[in-house]
Amino acid sequence: MTRDILIPHDDIVAKIEELAEQISSDYSGKEPILIGILNGVIFFFSELVMKLRIPTRIDFIRAASYGSSMTSSGAIRFVKDVELPLKGEDVILIEDIVDTGLTLCHIVEHLKSKEPASLKICALIDKAERRERAVTVDYCGFQVLAGFLVGFGLDYDEKYRYLPDICVLR
Numbered sequence: 001m002t003r004d005i006l007i008p009h010d011d012i013v014a015k016i017e018e019l020a021e022q023i024s025s026d027y028s029g030k031e032p033i034l035i036g037i038l039n040g041v042i043f044f045f046s047e048l049v050m051k052l053r054i055p056t057r058i059d060f061i062r063a064a065s066y067g068s069s070m071t072s073s074g075a076i077r078f079v080k081d082v083e084l085p086l087k088g089e090d091v092i093l094i095e096d097i098v099d100t101g102l103t104l105c106h107i108v109e110h111l112k113s114k115e116p117a118s119l120k121i122c123a124l125i126d127k128a129e130r131r132e133r134a135v136t137v138d139y140c141g142f143q144v145l146a147g148f149l150v151g152f153g154l155d156y157d158e159k160y161r162y163l164p165d166i167c168v169l170r
Contacts, residue, residue, distance in 0.1 A: 003150060003160070003167035007142060012124070012152055012166065015141045016044065019122060020051035023092065023139060031055045032090040033116075035082055037107065038062035040096040040161065043153035044124045044141075048094065059084045061111075063103050076106045086114040092139075096153050097125040101133035108135075125149060125166070142166075 023032075034056050036045040049056060062080040091111060098104055104121070111119055122139035129145055150156050151163030160169070 001156075002170045003163070004170065005165045006144065006147065006149065006168050007152075007166040009152070009164040012141075013047065015124075016047045017051055019139050019141060020048055020053070023048075023122065024053040027054050027090065027092075030090055031057065032092050033057045033059060033084055033086065034092050034094055035111070036060045036094045037096070037104075038080065040153040040155060041094055043161075044096050045094050048122070057084060061107060063107055076103050078110070082111070082114070086111060086116045088115065088117050090118045091116040092120050092122055095121065095123040097127065097149065098123045098135055098137055099127045099130050101131045101135040104135050105133040124152075125154075 031054065034045070034049060036042065036058070038060050039062065049058065059082045060080060061078070061082050063076050063078050093107065093111065095104060108119065108121070120138040121136065123137045124141040126137050126140045126143045128143065147168035148156065149166055150160035150169050151165050151167045153161050154166065155161045156169055
């Protein structure tokens with residue numbers, strides 16, 4: 001397989017700074033809980049948290065739907081749940097890529113059952129054209145039309161996460 005750079009690392013960092021500024025402004029005077037969706041989000045999540053100008057608490061959730069395939073299986077299973085209590089809290093769900101929306105919708109429904117005061121979604125990549133379930137991305141880094149993406153935490157069968165750029169796998 002070959003890979004072509006789609007979004008260079010410097011552009012990713014600049015976009016994360018913009019997202020951090022917007023979130024910091026929107027949540028000024030508040031202390032939201034940021035929930036990262038493992039595993040791919042760790043690069044984006046850590047960069048975003050370090051650029052915020054507001055206090056936050058962090059937690060993680062893990063759901064799986066891809067396995068070793070380049071397409072979602074559609075079957076979502078939770079591997080790790082959040083540990084912080086969310087009732088009455090402002091929550092921002094952080095995702096690396098929103099594709100079909102199936103996994104994210106499942107996670108959102110699960111988190112809403114914990115009765116947060118608010119729940120917003122921040123995603124580095126939005127591939128809306130592949131959407132099977134409606135998802136509102138409140139804070140969006142990049143909209144990408146097509147291609148299987150790897151790098152900056154995104155993987156194919158646990159490979160390529162280490163790449164500093166976001167690349168299209170061919």
